[in-house]
Amino acid sequence: MRDSAPRAVTAICQALEEQIEHGLLQAGHKLPAERKLSDVFATTRITLREALVQLEARGLVYREERRGWFISPPRLRYDLNARSHFHAMVQAQGRNAHTELLSAQAQPASAAVCGHLGLAPLSRVFSICRRRRIDGRLVLYVEHHLNPAFFPELLEHDLSQPLTELYARQYGIEYGQVRFEVAPTALGAQAAAALKVSAGSPGLRIVRVNRDRQGQVIDCDLEYWRHDAIALVATHG
Amino acid sequence: MRDSAPRAVTAICQALEEQIEHGLLQAGHKLPAERKLSDVFATTRITLREALVQLEARGLVYREERRGWFISPPRLRYDLNARSHFHAMVQAQGRNAHTELLSAQAQPASAAVCGHLGLAPLSRVFSICRRRRIDGRLVLYVEHHLNPAFFPELLEHDLSQPLTELYARQYGIEYGQVRFEVAPTALGAQAAAALKVSAGSPGLRIVRVNRDRQGQVIDCDLEYWRHDAIALVATHG
DNA sequence: GAGTGGTCTAGACCACCAA
DNA sequence: TGGTGGTCTAGACCACTCC
Structure with a gap:
């Protein structure tokens, strides 16, 4: 002591x-x-x-x-109450956002993803992997998994634009309730490679399960952040 | 790769x-x-x-x-929406909770605490330090800082009981809105010593700012968790 | 090609915990 | 008191970055 x-x-x-x-x-x-x-x-x-x-x-x-x-630069403030997307959030804090599409394909969902989306085991989903930067620094690796029932012909569209805009414009879908799960953990091999950090370095894992205005689960996001890149903020009651 | x-x-x-x-x-x-x-x-x-x-x-x-x-045992699920306290949360998940009082005193608040409580610099507050266990394992070091205007003669009372009960029974205060700030960070010297972990090991810092039913800030908690002890859950919208 | 970080070796001493 | 974890030394080789 x-x-x-x-x-x-x-x-x-x-x-x-x-x-x-x-x-x-x-x-x-x-x-x-x-x-x-x-x-x-x-x-x-x-x-x-x-x-x-x-x-x-x-x-x-x-x-x-x-x-x-x-x-390290200052942490991004990630407000769980706000309904805004990455670029809006970053720009509102006077910083520069950048998103890079890594892959987009239809594939069988993992067990965890099936659970989040409420689908039968081995259901096919659209999976989109991206990485994001703040002021040039790689901070986030994210996998979006979309219930294909809501997104016919998804892969035909331009996936480099913000997904929320695509949802609204092409499919008329808007977010309703969102559920978050947050846990500190080490970055897995995929996330570490995408973010160019050594495997096993500390990270923050955020799972978002998004519902539409009618309460149906439409997609889920698996976010892997550099642990020092964000501070979560939330208000309840 | x-x-x-x-x-x-x-x-x-x-x-x-x-x-x-x-x-x-x-x-x-x-x-x-x-x-x-x-x-x-x-x-x-x-x-x-x-x-x-x-x-x-x-x-x-x-x-x-x-x-x-x-x-490691499984993580405790910490629901930001639920209004329950530590013991209730732990027991609801079939595990054993234990709280130990480390210190309780009136003292000048740090700048950060003054900010959270909306007090003038160097205001005196009641500060209560405790550490908590789940199934015997030390998982949480927490500092409560109370605005003394709401808690006359606080130190005269039994502080080993849950604070929420003390608030309700002695002062007729119940929580209203709660604001959370969450960031992964290393445990500081105090928290590390209290939790018997080596200084600098990874942790999760949670700041809670609690208001009463009338919207007045009554206290704030600085929580330092073992990073692997919890998973946060929250629902919005 | 020089220099860098990533990885690994083969030890050592000390303070502390448990027996 | 013996063994443990915490800390530190003084090197080495390789793969990759950057010039």
């Missing part, structure tokens, strides 16, 4: 933290190479990396696979 | 995972010593520990400071 002689890791964390707080290192700025930093702090790479991993856990720095360590 | 020869860490993770899935290792069960495990997998402690840290990030195992590694 006592720190008579503070650990090396703690000392490194505090030093870097102070630099960040005083603005000497700014959001998005790249840190020096690990070997250089371990020289600066007169320690080994292993020890230095442990300090960086702790700062990563606290959300002060992040890494891009094989590219190095960077100073 | 390819795993021609899977990493040692990955192989260890998969082996342990399989044991857990097949029920050979059950919730709460303690794993063998790190040195023994590193022998079993013919690797070094460093490598073995990295595998354990990854499983920890995924919520499959957890550790208690200086006591070893254990298999």
